[in-house]
Amino acid sequence: MNNIVSLKWLLARMYEPDIVIVDCRFLMGKPDAGRELYEASHIPGAVYMDLEKDLSAPVEEDGHGGRHPLPDIFDLTVALSRVGIGNESRVVAYDDQGGAMASRLWWLLKYLGHEQVYVLDEGFTAWVNAGFPVSSEQKVLIPAKFLAEVQHSMLAEMAEIQERLGDESLTLIDSREAPRYRGEVEPLDKVAGHIPGAINRFWKDGLSESGAWKDAASQADRFADLDRERELVVYCGSGVTATPNVIALQEAGFTKVRLYAGSWSDWISYEENPIAKGDEESPSKA
The missing domain is CATH 3.40.250.10 (Rhodanese-like domain)
Incomplete structure (x- = not known):
């Protein structure tokens, strides 16, 4: 199965209209650091999704569900739609944490029945070191329609x-x-x-x-x-x-x-x- 795409693969396709690039950088213990890094510099056209605000539910007082509970399906669908991810989108997620945060988004999208989602190999620093373009401009978000088909078997x-x-x-x-x-x-x-x-x-x-x-x-x-x-x-x-x-x-x-x-x-x-x-x-x- 091909779940990982290379830096050059994304470079060649980053401006195609069905591609949605998602910056998932997040530092444990520093909840605002990921967004700050995104606002300073990111892959052009990328949107930001936050591990704790978008890709997790609030932590329960009794600890049930763990430190990063799965987000509510409706809330997650709204968050995906808001950043322009629709059912026909090809989603490429990246981070700078070895792929861990990007893989969380990959899994959640698969869980919602979305097949065309990939993790960018090597991450943001490798993208920068390769001399590929970066930007601090934030994309104008155009909401998309996302309908979930939850894969409970996952x-x-x-x-x-x-x-x-x-x-x-x-x-x-x-x-x-x-x-x-x-x-x-x-x-x-x-x-x-x-x-x-x-x-x-x-x-x-x-x-x-x-x-x-x-x-x-x-x-x-x-x-x-x-x-x-x-x-x-x-x-x-x-x-x-x-x-x-x-x-x-x-x-x-x-x-x-x-x-x-x-x-x-x-x-x-x-x-x-x-x-x-x-x-x-x-x-x-x-």
């Missing part, structure tokens, strides 16, 4: 995971860095550890040393020990950095891939949920 709910712990037909993939997965450190959430039975595949291992996405064969190598017939559920801390792993798994040819959107921060909001620490072995192929 989503895994907490209750199902709770019920299927230990189920050999389901593989949980934790996308966080290994020390967080093992429960040795936890800089963001109240409890350290991982969901029992989950294996660890750090999402940034899907990128090369230069920050480019690895090709399909290399992504397949990352997941070579996994059974393609098993259901896969991917999670991270709050449902954002799991989405690059969803893309990587699709690029590698896996078809039974779902996202646990609330992720670890949702899981630990239920006191009865068990917690594991240390490493876990990958499930052997059937």
Whole structure:
């Protein structure tokens, strides 16, 4: 599957009328930084969508739904329409965070039934370093009509995971860095550890040393020990950095891939949920 497009691909098509370029830059802990970066300089014609204001719902007091709950479908549809994304648009999302924020928009659009959405390889800094054009001018927004066809099969709910712990037909993939997965450190959430039975595949291992996405064969190598017939559920801390792993798994040819959107921060909001620490072995192929 082709979910990633190159800098040169976008350069050649950036002014085509059905292309909508979305700047998704966002810095955790600095909620205004992404928009400020966008206002200073962005790919010409790009619109801005904010991780927390546009691509997430407000955090619940009890923590249910996690640190970045999925946005309300109606609210998200309105936000997409407002920036000019319609059902016929080809959407290219970029960030400067290894593709994590752009992948969140990619996943949400796929979840709403929109197929023509891509993540820009390498990101904004690479675009600048290539000498490609930038602008501080903000595009005049012309709303578009966006009708959602929600793909519920892309989503895994907490209750199902709770019920299927230990189920050999389901593989949980934790996308966080290994020390967080093992429960040795936890800089963001109240409890350290991982969901029992989950294996660890750090999402940034899907990128090369230069920050480019690895090709399909290399992504397949990352997941070579996994059974393609098993259901896969991917999670991270709050449902954002799991989405690059969803893309990587699709690029590698896996078809039974779902996202646990609330992720670890949702899981630990239920006191009865068990917690594991240390490493876990990958499930052997059937």
